[in-house]
Amino acid sequence: MALFEYGLDLGMVNGFQAMPGFLMDFGYVDSHLPGGYGISTTVQQLIASLVSAGMFVSTFWSGWLCDRVGRKGGLWVGIALMLISTTIQIAVIKLGALYAGRIMLGFSNGLLTVCAQLYLQETIPSNLRSLSYTLYQFWISFGSLLGTIINNETSKRMDRSSYRIPLGVLYIIPILLAIALLFLPETPRHLAAHGKDEEAKRALRFLRDAAYTDLQVEEEMNEIRQAIIADNEINEKVGYLEMFRPNVLKRTLTCLGLGLFSAANGVPYVVQYGIYFFALSGDKHPFNSGVILSCVGLIGVLASPFITGRVGKRPLLMIGGFLQSLCMLGMAMSYTIRGIDPVSGKVIIGLSSIFLCVASTSTSPYSWQVAGEIPVQRLRGHTFGFASSVTFLLGWSITFTVPYFINPTALNWGAQYAYIWFVSNLLICVFTFFVVPETNNRTLEEIDEMYNDKVPVRKFAKHQCTGALNSRLEVVRTAKLDHE
Numbered sequence: 386m387a388l389f390e391y392g393l394d395l396g397m398v399n400g401f402q403a404m405p406g407f408l409m410d411f412g413y414v415d416s417h418l419p420g421g422y423g424i425s426t427t428v429q430q431l432i433a434s435l436v437s438a439g440m441f442v443s444t445f446w447s448g449w450l451c452d453r454v455g456r457k458g459g460l461w462v463g464i465a466l467m468l469i470s471t472t473i474q475i476a477v478i479k480l481g482a483l484y485a486g487r488i489m490l491g492f493s494n495g496l497l498t499v500c501a502q503l504y505l506q507e508t509i510p511s512n513l514r515s516l517s518y519t520l521y522q523f524w525i526s527f528g529s530l531l532g533t534i535i536n537n538e539t540s541k542r543m544d545r546s547s548y549r550i551p552l553g554v555l556y557i558i559p560i561l562l563a564i565a566l567l568f569l570p571e572t573p574r575h576l577a578a579h580g581k582d583e584e585a586k587r588a589l590r591f592l593r594d595a596a597y598t599d600l601q602v603e604e605e606m607n608e609i610r611q612a613i614i615a616d617n618e619i620n621e622k623v624g625y626l627e628m629f630r631p632n633v634l635k636r637t638l639t640c641l642g643l644g645l646f647s648a649a650n651g652v653p654y655v656v657q658y659g660i661y662f663f664a665l666s667g668d669k670h671p672f673n674s675g676v677i678l679s680c681v682g683l684i685g686v687l688a689s690p691f692i693t694g695r696v697g698k699r700p701l702l703m704i705g706g707f708l709q710s711l712c713m714l715g716m717a718m719s720y721t722i723r724g725i726d727p728v729s730g731k732v733i734i735g736l737s738s739i740f741l742c743v744a745s746t747s748t749s750p751y752s753w754q755v756a757g758e759i760p761v762q763r764l765r766g767h768t769f770g771f772a773s774s775v776t777f778l779l780g781w782s783i784t785f786t787v788p789y790f791i792n793p794t795a796l797n798w799g800a801q802y803a804y805i806w807f808v809s810n811l812l813i814c815v816f817t818f819f820v821v822p823e824t825n826n827r828t829l830e831e832i833d834e835m836y837n838d839k840v841p842v843r844k845f846a847k848h849q850c851t852g853a854l855n856s857r858l859e860v861v862r863t864a865k866l867d868h869e
Contacts, residue, residue: 386562387497392525396532397551406547426788437781439491445774447499448767455571456504463496464559471555506757507572511828519690522750530679604857611856612830640759644772646752648779651806681738685745699823705747706813712740713806720800
């Protein structure tokens with residue numbers, strides 16, 4: 386639900402920029418533009434980029450917050466900020482209030498996304514982690530799709546209700562999530578890392594339910610304990626400076642690089658400015674094209690679990706980056722050759738759809754998943770939060786500068802802007818090949834062990850972890866002795 390809320394806002398703000406009711410309040414009159422209204426570059430920049438700026442701030446501090454109040458506590462704070470920000474955006478029509486609501490929404494989204502991902506990482510069994518991130522990406526894409534559909538319906542209204550109704554929908558999910566959190570435990574790994582072994586065991590027992598025997602739960606709990614003991618020997622303190630100690634620096638930088646994939650693949654460009662750009666390219670039904678784009682992205686998300694188990698995460702990231710680079714190259718070349726005409730518009734819409742399908746299947750979900758698996762347990766919140774904050778800072782800079790490149794009143798590059806993303810997607814392939822290990826079907830403790838043993842990243846897939854295995858066998862041997 387936290388991720389659905391994030392996707393819902395992404396789908397909505399994309400459409401506000403082409404919605405008459407919104408433009409009447411925050412745009413300007415221009416009879417030469419479709420619909421008779423335009424939006425200034427500054428407003429266009431700020432309504433999208435301030436959310437990224439807010440996410441930069443909140444994700445940076447999310448590690449500190451989650452370490453003190455837990456993953457659930459971080460979600461509670463995010464819910465409260467979401468309700469406040471939505472109220473501000475609905476109640477006031479001043480630009481300053483709109484900007485304040487957007488940056489506060491960024492604070493909320495940052496906490497919701499990071500805390501939800503940490504909760505997933507620390508609770509899901511290793512064999513289901515890829516599936517869990519399919520659900521992660523599914524709910525973002527589904528939220529974006531629903532936001533686009535709501536916009537498509539309310540865009541026909543010619544007053545403020547056209548954008549206030551979509552904003553009102555943002556109240557629903559935080560309230561439902563707040564209720565659901567009452568029935569969920571804190572993550573076992575967070576509890577164990579803070580010396581609350583009995584609470585951790587009860588939480589693990591609750592989460593594994595009847596699918597696991599008591600012995601299996603004890604095996605997993607012992608593996609968690611042993612990994613935390615080994616981690617404590619290496620990292621005595623918890624804090625932001627500890628992420629840059631020589632013994633964990635490689636893992637910190639790998640996590641950071643993987644987090645940047647979600648900005649470097651160009652998805653913010655396609656998702657946040659798609660409808661505006663489709664309209665600019667001559668598409669007479671840009672909102673319909675936006676719905677189609679979201680549906681195609683959703684199809685890619687649903688296809689990912691059928692691929693990752695057979696291919697692995699590391700090859701999937703490289704293949705995805707390569708195919709995405711080709712899509713971006715095609716968009717840029719089409720615009721370079723033909724400019725704005727019906728053929729070029731169809732090519733751009735078609736390649737945007739293929740691009741989003743590929744990204745939703747590969748780089749978008751699995752870069753974040755592997756980024757969350759790489760850090761050591763005691764520093765997971767700090768490292769993942771730091772990587773997220775840098776990613777959203779880059780996302781902010783992207784959403785802030787895109788209008789300068791594509792807006793007719795500025796550089797007017799149009800789809801030629803995609804040349805930049807062609808190069809950045811190729812860099813994703815290179816970074817993955819040299820730095821990113823294969824983590825498919827590995828427990829977080831096994832990943833810890835391989836990094837501690839300095840296993841080369843290209844040998845992770847076939848390496849036999851003895852420490853994690855021995856910790857489980859120890860529980861089995863003890864159980865046998867007790868039985869005898």
